[in-house]
Each structure stands twice: as structure tokens, then as C-alpha cells.
Amino acid sequence: MSTYLRNNAWNNQGTFDNSDLLWYAKAVGALQSRALDDESSWWFFAAMHGEYIEESTFPGWGTIPGPPVVPVAPVPSASVQGKFWNQCQHQSWYFVPWHRGYLIALEGHLRKAVIDLGGPDDWALPYWNYLGGDGQYKIPPAFTQKNLPDGAANPLYVNARFGPKGDRNIYIEIPPISGDCQKNTLYTGSNSQTTRPGYGGPKSGFSHGGNVSGNLESNPHNKVHVQVGGQANDIWGLMSDPGIAALDPIFYLHHANIDRMWAAWNALGNSNPTDPNWLKGPTASGDRKFMMPMVDGTTWNFTPAEVDSLSKLDYTYEGLDTESEPLLADALTKRFTKLGINTDNLTIDAAMDKGETSELIGANEKALHLQSDGVKANVKLSKQPLKTVRNSLKSASISSIPDHIYLQIENVKGNIDANMLSVSVNDTYVDHVSLFGLRNASKADGHHGGEGLTFILNITDVFDDLHINDALDINELDVKIVPDNDIAASHDITIGRVSIYREQQGS
Ligand SMILES: [Cu+2]
The missing domain is CATH 1.10.1280.10 (Di-copper center containing domain from catechol oxidase)
Structure with a gap:
């Protein structure tokens, strides 16, 4: 009651x-x-x-x-x-x-x-x-x-509340x-x-x-x-960091x-x-x-x-x-329509998440330093798992849903949370990720021993596009990561690894 x-x-x-x-x-x-x-x-x-x-x-x-x-x-x-x-x-x-x-x-x-x-x-x-x-x-x-x-x-x-542009105009941006x-x-x-x-x-x-x-x-x-808190003049808003939020x-x-x-x-x-x-x-x-x-x-x-x-x-x-009910089958119907697959008998059950097993397709070789103008990671792809992805796309049907592809940005560390990173793959924008919690997650005495934050982004759409254009037989992908706010020299941010995984859709 x-x-x-x-x-x-x-x-x-x-x-x-x-x-x-x-x-x-x-x-x-x-x-x-x-x-x-x-x-x-x-x-x-x-x-x-x-x-x-x-x-x-x-x-x-x-x-x-x-x-x-x-x-x-x-x-x-x-x-x-x-x-x-x-x-x-x-x-x-x-x-x-x-x-x-x-x-x-x-x-x-x-x-x-x-x-x-x-x-x-x-x-x-x-x-x-x-x-x-x-x-x-x-x-x-x-x-x-x-x-x-x-x-x-x-x-x-409160004084320390700066907003997405650092000018005390407090709102959130939709999207991202x-x-x-x-x-x-x-x-x-x-x-x-x-x-x-x-x-x-x-x-x-x-x-x-x-x-x-x-x-x-x-x-x-x-x-x-991080958008409500924001940052200005080398300090950041209370909402930008869990230790003051x-x-x-x-x-x-x-x-x-x-x-x-x-x-x-x-x-x-x-x-x-x-x-x-x-x-x-x-x-x-x-x-x-x-x-x-x-x-x-x-x-x-x-x-x-x-x-x-x-x-x-x-x-x-x-x-x-x-709240209106989101149509579970919508995203899958959209994907199949794009891939040219018949969706007549598609059920909500087919659209449910069933991904269980994942496999690394590729990763870049060394840690990256992120600066205000961003960094590019060159991710080399392995032949065999990529072939499995291609085959899953070729044989796709409503009873055999093709692989999902995920981009991981791993072990991001630094000492300022008040930022978002814009991520694109081969010049196609994917999403933003927020660094809220970065400072705590990077402390060696913290709960996870300072391993930082890891982000997982769904880039299935990028691979579907490559497949449609008959361009999925590739050796590498370019992943570009650009911060929304400038990074001062005193706020070094590092990225441990950028990797790409396939996830098989079981039935
Ligand atoms: Cu919170």
C-alpha cells in the first residue's frame, strides 16, 4: 500500500x-x-x-x-x-x-x-x-x-554546478x-x-x-x-564526481x-x-x-x-x-529490414536478448593517452572470428539471428570525471560515454585496485552496414575517441585497450 x-x-x-x-x-x-x-x-x-x-x-x-x-x-x-x-x-x-x-x-x-x-x-x-x-x-x-x-x-x-557547457546554464543534452x-x-x-x-x-x-x-x-x-555538474576553470561541479555529488x-x-x-x-x-x-x-x-x-x-x-x-x-x-511500452521487436525488425530479411513471423521471443557466448575479434596494441583533440585506435581484426560474423550475417533468418558486435574501451583511468567521450568507428558516430566515477575507479587503494572504468558499446549497426556494402572482409577498424571538454595537462586520461567482440545469439 x-x-x-x-x-x-x-x-x-x-x-x-x-x-x-x-x-x-x-x-x-x-x-x-x-x-x-x-x-x-x-x-x-x-x-x-x-x-x-x-x-x-x-x-x-x-x-x-x-x-x-x-x-x-x-x-x-x-x-x-x-x-x-x-x-x-x-x-x-x-x-x-x-x-x-x-x-x-x-x-x-x-x-x-x-x-x-x-x-x-x-x-x-x-x-x-x-x-x-x-x-x-x-x-x-x-x-x-x-x-x-x-x-x-x-x-x-549551489555554486559548483556548471552545466554541459561550463556556463552555469543547467540542462541535459538529448541525445546523447x-x-x-x-x-x-x-x-x-x-x-x-x-x-x-x-x-x-x-x-x-x-x-x-x-x-x-x-x-x-x-x-x-x-x-x-557530468552534464549537470560540468566543469569550469579547473574545478568541477558537485554532481560530476561521486565523492561530492x-x-x-x-x-x-x-x-x-x-x-x-x-x-x-x-x-x-x-x-x-x-x-x-x-x-x-x-x-x-x-x-x-x-x-x-x-x-x-x-x-x-x-x-x-x-x-x-x-x-x-x-x-x-x-x-x-x-510509460508507453517499448516494442521489443522494433529494433530487430528494423535490423532485419535493413539486412533484407523477411520479418513476417518475427515474435517478441525472438527479439529477447539471448547473447551468452562472446569471442574477441581484435584489439589495439598499446595504451593510449587521451588529449583534447582525441585519439585514434587502430584495431586489427582476426580472420577466423570475423569470418564467423560474416557467415552469421549471410545465413541470417528470424530463427538464426546474426551476431551482435560490441566495442570495449577498457581500463580508462584519470583524475577528472567531468567529461564525456564521443566514440566513432570508421568515421561513423556510435555514442558518448560518461567518465562519472573515473577518479575513484583509478585510485590504487580503491575497491577494484585502480583498474579504472570500462565501457561497452553496441556497434552491430556498423558491421551490418559493412556487410550490406560487401565490405566486411577487412583487416582493421579505426576507433576515434574525442572528449567533449578540453583536458588540461594536469588531467591525464589513459585508455588501456580498445577491443571488439562478437556475441553469438543463441536460440
Ligand atoms: Cu548518481
Whole structure:
């Protein structure tokens, strides 16, 4: 039974005429007035996502240009920090359930603050549906004005928020940001690093970042983070980096939207994992627990199984049932039409993701340094796997779906997240990837030992085009990677390897 309704932040033009936003602002102010070591403070919650309190240079918390003025003391005990801080799950199949529990906990503290301030007792966190059309790609105006209607400072306004062009005009670009992930049919792909991560992310233990993001996490999640945060004059916006992101009040409206998309994806009939290692969380393998300080003073040690359906929880979303059903067979019908294959008896079942086995077709030879004008990787292709791809295309039918082809950009490392990379193959644009989480993932003492981020892009279309033009008997491909924002000399970014895989479509 849902008691609370999370509403669209753009109601009443996204201004303070929307009472959900006015009460949010006041409650954020109340939580910000509490001390860093208070488990119900704004700062404590931000540190639960991730923190750079001890760093003395930017993005150290003490160096962030306010507002807000971010405290670095008093810090809680080491055991409290070890229990609660630096907990956010990224590049992991725990990404959505962990953030769901995190929002529930914070929303409880905010609601109590709303009620204490004389507000409605059914207040709930609004969501920012940037992909919802009608100008919603812009940040709701309540977040960019310096004052509340009564003249007091607006706690939703933050200084370090620069936008996609670094000029404080805050919006997201569509494309490259899209809701295409909602068409996925698998939550998690293969366990292997060399295949797709699926909608919800790759199998993992407790993962504070590093490796491959799930498709919802890649786009829109990671892209929205770096476009809202942006960068200017060698510093970057709070939203651009997980160790400062949850200091920005827009963070939670972005995550409410990601949470809403997950619920909508389930409402379309897609299933969450039933693997006990997912249901029980990282505790199942003896790893760190998910712990939230709740408004009643208790600690909630939660598992994904407790939060994997809104029917188990006390809230729902306005507009959840208005999502239109993406036609599963659409992409395959389009592909087959292009390849000249009859689609008369194509079923939804045939369009379901079944890719299981993958094989390397080729990779470039050495690590690359990425500079402002980009880099080109020359990927040599092996004859035998390429022949298998050609044969799968030649013999394609609705009962024998040709191979899918994936491009991997592996072990990307660096010390600034606020960027997106534009990727093209043989001069054909493929997609953008977001570097959100790069800095954490590159630290040698991090959870994944500093192996960086890896990106997996579907380039099946490029190979289909080569096949149609009878040009698939090739020895190499050129992969061009160009950053959207310039890379300063102090922000070296490296790419470990660029590789191409085929994935056989089983039946
Ligand atoms: Cu996030």
C-alpha cells in the first residue's frame, strides 16, 4: 500500500509554486544546519554516498566554493565511518537497490523536518524527469535562484554546478542522453567482463566503483551527472564526481528519477535477478552490509530483496503507469529490414536478448593517452572470428539471428570525471560515454585496485552496414575517441585497450 506519492518536480513550472520543492528546500536547510557527525545531517548523508573530507586540495570538501559551505569537522568515529560512509554502489548490479534504500532513508529524515517546520505529513521526494519532454530537460528553476520566496537563502542553490557547457546554464543534452536502456530485457548479462552488463549492471560484490556500468547507470545516470555538474576553470561541479555529488540537492531528484525508471522497467514486465547473491546483497558473500541511519534512530541493514518492488514499500510515483511500452521487436525488425530479411513471423521471443557466448575479434596494441583533440585506435581484426560474423550475417533468418558486435574501451583511468567521450568507428558516430566515477575507479587503494572504468558499446549497426556494402572482409577498424571538454595537462586520461567482440545469439 503506497502512502506516499513522489511527484514530478516540474509541476507548477518547477518553481517554488510547487510546494514539494518549497518544502524540500526548507527541509534541506534544516538538515544542513546539523553537524557533520550527526547521522541525520545533510553532510553525513552525502558522506554515505562518498566523501573527500581529508583531501586538502579540490575536490577536498574543505576547498569547495560555497554555497553550500561544506563542513569537514567534527568527524564521527572510525567505526561509524566504516559502517556508513563511502557506501554507494556503482558499476554493480547493486546500483539501483542500494540507491533505492538510500533515498528511502534520506526521505524519512527530510519528511520529519518538513513536518517539524509545519509542512504536510505526506511530503515525498520529487523526481526530475529530464527525458519527459516539454522543456523538462532543463533543471527546475527552483534550483537556480539564490533566494526563497521569503527572501532567505535558497538551500537548493549551489555554486559548483556548471552545466554541459561550463556556463552555469543547467540542462541535459538529448541525445546523447536517452532512455534507450528501458528497451533492455535482461537485468544482468554474463558474469564475464567481455559481455554486456545488462540493464541493472554486472554481477559484483560490494562495489564502490570501477569496471563496467549497467545500461541504466551508463545512460542516463552517468551522463546526467557530468552534464549537470560540468566543469569550469579547473574545478568541477558537485554532481560530476561521486565523492561530492550528494552535496548537491538536485542529486536526490536525479536519483528519484532513476529509481522511477527502474520501477517503470519492472512495470513493463522485466524481471529483477533471482540469484541469492543479488537478493541477499553483498552480505551473502561475507562482504560489507548496506546500512542506513533511519529517522526513528534505528539502523536499517537492508538487502535488495527488501526493496526490489514498490509493492513492498510505502511509496509510488506519479506517472508511473503512463510509460508507453517499448516494442521489443522494433529494433530487430528494423535490423532485419535493413539486412533484407523477411520479418513476417518475427515474435517478441525472438527479439529477447539471448547473447551468452562472446569471442574477441581484435584489439589495439598499446595504451593510449587521451588529449583534447582525441585519439585514434587502430584495431586489427582476426580472420577466423570475423569470418564467423560474416557467415552469421549471410545465413541470417528470424530463427538464426546474426551476431551482435560490441566495442570495449577498457581500463580508462584519470583524475577528472567531468567529461564525456564521443566514440566513432570508421568515421561513423556510435555514442558518448560518461567518465562519472573515473577518479575513484583509478585510485590504487580503491575497491577494484585502480583498474579504472570500462565501457561497452553496441556497434552491430556498423558491421551490418559493412556487410550490406560487401565490405566486411577487412583487416582493421579505426576507433576515434574525442572528449567533449578540453583536458588540461594536469588531467591525464589513459585508455588501456580498445577491443571488439562478437556475441553469438543463441536460440
Ligand atoms: Cu548518481
